[in-house]
Amino acid sequence: MNGLKPFSGRRMPALYEMKLYILRHGDAADHGDPRYKENERPLTPKGIQRTKQLTHMLRQMEVSFDVMLSSPLVRARQTAEIVARGLKGKVELTDYLTPAGSMEKLVEQIIVIRPVPESILLTGHEPYLSGLTSLLCIGEPNLPMKLKKGALCRLEVDVLLCGKCAVLEWLLQPRLIGLKPAKRPDK
Numbered sequence: 001m002n003g004l005k006p007f008s009g010r011r012m013p014a015l016y017e018m019k020l021y022i023l024r025h026g027d028a029a030d031h032g033d034p035r036y037k038e039n040e041r042p043l044t045p046k047g048i049q050r051t052k053q054l055t056h057m058l059r060q061m062e063v064s065f066d067v068m069l070s071s072p073l074v075r076a077r078q079t080a081e082i083v084a085r086g087l088k089g090k091v092e093l094t095d096y097l098t099p100a101g102s103m104e105k106l107v108e109q110i111i112v113i114r115p116v117p118e119s120i121l122l123t124g125h126e127p128y129l130s131g132l133t134s135l136l137c138i139g140e141p142n143l144p145m146k147l148k149k150g151a152l153c154r155l156e157v158d159v160l161l162c163g164k165c166a167v168l169e170w171l172l173q174p175r176l177i178g179l180k181p182a183k184r185p186d187k
Contacts, residue, residue: 019119020136020155020166021065022129023083024147026051026174028075039073050150051079053177055086065089066117069110071097071124079150080123089121097124103132103141107162139164150174 026047029036036042043051064087070080072093080091096106101124110120122129126147134143136155147153151173155166 018117018157018160019169020157020160021063021119021121021152022133022147022155023054023079023121023123023152024126024129024149025071025073025076025079025123026082026150028149042074043078047075047079047150048082050174050177051082052086054150054152054172054174055083057177058083058087063087063119065119065121066115067110067113067119068092068121069094069097069106069123071095071099071101073098073125076123076125080121083121083123091123097122097128099125099128101128103128103135104162106132107160111160133168135163136160136166137164137168147171148173148175150177 025043027044027050028047029041029044031038031041033041068080068084068089068091070076070091070093072095076097077091077093083089084091094101094106094109096102096109106122122132129147130143130145131141133147133153133155134145135141136157137143151171153171154169156169157166159165
């Protein structure tokens, strides 16, 4: 078990038909780095570069977000702000995306957004994001999975609720972002 708490199962009003993008923050300064408190660890140059490459890829795919929510911790906020700058969006911070955040409260926060968004980006941390993805796809937060730093997944949600309501459409690992095509041998 990953330490995530089960949910009350309480039904909430629903948000209909949306794309939910879940992004783990990019590479950050190491845990225990004496220069930073845990919640102040910034992105590394590699984390910044890979996030910029991801943003470029999203532009090429013509992906945009109606709403961008991020954990206020520095590494997640920086990741979300790089994406927002590249896609001309605005980031809103929410404590519900911190490692100790409430998935139920996050879903409640999303459900009341008006106008109703078609596409939302959530930027945060592990194991919270894997737990959230698991909760929305299988109804429990304990599917054994892990999003690598800088990974992005997209969920198709018909009716958003704090339980099984989504299908995982794709998961993009960061090592695939920004790769140059393999060279073909001359014929």
